[in-house]
Amino acid sequence: MRYWLTMRADALIYELDETFSSGEALAARLGVSRVAVHKRVRRLAEAGYPVASGPRGYRWRPGVPAPRPLLRRYAGPLLDEVVYLAEAASTQDAARELAEAGAVEGALVVAERQTAGRGRRGRTWLSPAGGLYFSLVLRPELPLAALPLVSLAAGAALAKAAGVGGLKWPNDLLAPDGRKLAGVLVEADLRGEEVRYLVLGVGVNFETPAQEGAAGLAEFGDAVRADVLARFLAALEPLYQSLPDPEAVLAAWKAHAVTLGREVRVHTPAGPKEGTAVDLEADGSLVLETPRGKRTRVSAGDVEWIGGFV
Numbered sequence: 062m063r064y065w066l067t068m069r070a071d072a073l074i075y076e077l078d079e080t081f082s083s084g085e086a087l088a089a090r091l092g093v094s095r096v097a098v099h100k101r102v103r104r105l106a107e108a109g110y111p112v113a114s115g116p117r118g119y120r121w122r123p124g125v126p127a128p129r130p131l132l133r134r135y136a137g138p139l140l141d142e143v144v145y146l147a148e149a150a151s152t153q154d155a156a157r158e159l160a161e162a163g164a165v166e167g168a169l170v171v172a173e174r175q176t177a178g179r180g181r182r183g184r185t186w187l188s189p190a191g192g193l194y195f196s197l198v199l200r201p202e203l204p205l206a207a208l209p210l211v212s213l214a215a216g217a218a219l220a221k222a223a224g225v226g227g228l229k230w231p232n233d234l235l236a237p238d239g240r241k242l243a244g245v246l247v248e249a250d251l252r253g254e255e256v257r258y259l260v261l262g263v264g265v266n267f268e269t270p271a272q273e274g275a276a277g278l279a280e281f282g283d284a285v286r287a288d289v290l291a292r293f294l295a296a297l298e299p300l301y302q303s304l305p306d307p308e309a310v311l312a313a314w315k316a317h318a319v320t321l322g323r324e325v326r327v328h329t330p331a332g333p334k335e336g337t338a339v340d341l342e343a344d345g346s347l348v349l350e351t352p353r354g355k356r357t358r359v360s361a362g363d364v365e366w367i368g369g370f371v
């Protein structure tokens with residue numbers, strides 16, 4: 062299913078790898094002249110793809126989240142096809158387009174930058190070049206009520222893939238000092254109570270963003286985008302396969318959580334709720350306990366730390 066090749070991409074994107082290929086070899090594989098390859102590489106570079114030329118030919122800059130580097134790092138059921146864009150308004154919309162065109166589970170859209178990246182609750186997700194921005198098409202056979210678990214599973218996989226920080230409910234990845242490193246956005250296309258498909262979007266800062274409260278993965282050691290993405294898929298795979306039995310997902314999430322045991326104020330659609338975050342319910346909702354021992358559950362909202370992240 063290669064409808065997107067003509068839609069928005071150059072076939073060269075699927076031939077380039079992290080090691081050099083000569084212009085001659087690429088030309089033979091694509092059935093074009095060496096001059097045509099050279100021109101196409103130049104066009105990709107102008108569009109913002111991290112492509113390098115040298116005496117030995119052409120290659121991607123090592124570690125970029127391009128199709129071949131990704132497919133070599135992860136060859137499981139959660140990766141079918143990779144659409145690699147220099148720029149997207151939002152990879153969520155591009156992935157939705159793919160899903161609507163019939164893409165199977167594992168269709169992935171990755172962009173070098175986004176001009177209209179979005180986060181949860183309609184917030185903007187700033188997406189300059191250098192970060193990791195991707196959206197994955199999933200087609201789970203799940204009841205609608207199980208969707209929060211997908212989102213927790215994604216958070217747990219992200220924390221494992223990043224190898225640093227912890228999770229703020231439901232799925233923000235925070236640096237050890239509480240600044241935000243990465244976030245997850247799950248959008249569902251529903252028909253009645255049935256999930257037609259999900260678009261699971263992940264944004265990871267690599268360089269430290271200018272906004273207050275944001276951190277970058279590169280602050281914590283060598284971080285390679287293709288490695289993080291592949292590790293994310295590998296970590297998500299068993300959790301996704303264990304759905305809808307929530308136990309494995311809840312345990313994985315709790316193993317990376319920094320929310321439980323803290324005093325929080327959760328801004329829910331029904332207003333703020335306060336208490337100590339003590340547990341997760343089987344449906345993924347957060348359990349708060351007041352000083353008098355009264356327990357309440359919140360199924361959606363934004364967590365704020367009472368007294369800061371200490």
Ligand code: BTN
Pocket residue numbers: 150151152153175177178179180181182184186193194195196233243244245246262263264265
């Ligand atoms: C959040 O923390 O609010 C979620 C942020 C999710 C951002 C990612 S970047 C890739 C994908 N495309 C988008 O427009 N958003 C998600």
